[in-house]
Amino acid sequence: MASNLPAPEGTEIQEPPTAGAWGEWNPTEDSVRPVRGKHRVAKQRGGLARSSTVLGVGVIAAVGASGIATAQDRPQVAISLPSLPDLVGADKSRQEDGGSGSADSADGRIGIIAQQSVQGADAGEVLRNRILQQAESQQVAAEAKTRTEAQAEAERAAQQAAVQEAKEKLEAARKAAEEAKAQAEAKAGEEAAAKAAKDAEAKAAQERLAKPAGSYFLPTSAYTLTSHYGDSGSMWSSGHHTGLDFAAPTGTPVKAVSGGKITSAGWSGAYGYRIVLELPDGTEIWYCHLSSMSVTSGAVGAGETIGRVGATGNVTGPHLHLEVRKGGSTTDPLAWLGSKGLNV
Incomplete structure (x- = not known):
């Protein structure tokens, strides 16, 4: 930034470019001539360093405001941020050389940059919290889904076990019915055989009794x-x-x-x-x-x-x-x- 001291008559001073073109302006001996007498042009001490500092702080604020997600997609770059006392010391030096206007302007810029940094940090924190909340909600949803699937699997297993138990009971009942039927048939067969034998014996007795009463035999032979x-x-x-x-x-x-x-x-x-x-x-x-x-x-x-x-x-x-x-x-x-x- 140029000094607030007036230039001597007959001295031609070129205006410096804007802040965005600092990298392209290189002052030469012809552009800045020495002034004789009491008035002199302020030396450009620390101007490039201060501009670099301001640019660095602005980059940090821009990164914070644009969101952590965008910053995470790019490779990390180490940026050094000078402490406020260094900036204030540099401005005091310039104030001693050129007046109080430069100090006031520098203090204002430092406050704006600090405010932007805080706002960027707040925005980044909000985005971080939002991402954490989203991750937490996704985790809760995943756990709920896992519990639901486990409960459904347990219910399916219980239903399969119940169906298997019912099949086994039905098979046991069928076998018991077949065994009971076989026993009943066997018993009926035994009863039928016993009845047939009894009927045959009764018939034989009737036939023996039906023989003529006048039939007689000797009680033994070869006697x-x-x-x-x-x-x-x-x-x-x-x-x-x-x-x-x-x-x-x-x-x-x-x-x-x-x-x-x-x-x-x-x-x-x-x-x-x-x-x-x-x-x-x-x-x-x-x-x-x-x-x-x-x-x-x-x-x-x-x-x-x-x-x-x-x-x-x-x-x-x-x-x-x-x-x-x-x-x-x-x-x-x-x-x-x-x-x-x-x-x-």
Whole structure:
């Protein structure tokens, strides 16, 4: 900036260019001539440095005002900012050389530049806060989205687990129903088989009973009569024989002399194993000293095998002891068999 001192007459001084053209104006010895006498042109001390300082502060303010985002897109440049005391000292030097007008003007420029710097800094802080708020809101939105997705995933997993559990329960119920059906069918089959067997047995009994009442058979075969009815001796507790003995090998079949029903079968003391056959007229036929019993209850037909010859009870050898009883009293078996047309 030019000095406020008047130039001497006859001295031609060129006006300096504007602040924006400081880089192109170079004062020479011809442009600035020395002044003789009391008046002299102020030396351009520190003018270029001061202008550079002002330019640097303006650049800082412009960068701050244009926003941090624009500054971040460019490479960082180190700028040195002189302290206010240096600027004030330089202006005081100029004031001593050229007057108070220059100091006042410099102070005004420094205040404007400082104010612009503060405004730029405030604008940058506002932009920074705005960016931070935007980043925070984006982070909050991202966290909310993550929570929503996690909750949705948990709900989907729960639904899948519920569907899988329902499928497993349905499959278990189906298997249980199939097992119950199979058990019911098996039970029904068993019941049907048992009923069929029972029906067959009943039918066989009816067929045996349906045989003619006049059909009679000898109680055994390949036998020898050894003791008759009424024989006396100490071998019998009553003192005499109450039946007819058919001596035969052990295991010889014993047959029903006629159709009837078995009323008793089992061990009977001195008689050994005994079967009692009751005929339709009430006559009882006793089969004693048996080695085994083939039929122990129910109806039997004439000539059906009901047991086998043995030597159980009070005996001296294997034989069939046959008794015929009517009304609880014994009768001669040989006579009774003969009355039925049998040749003993």
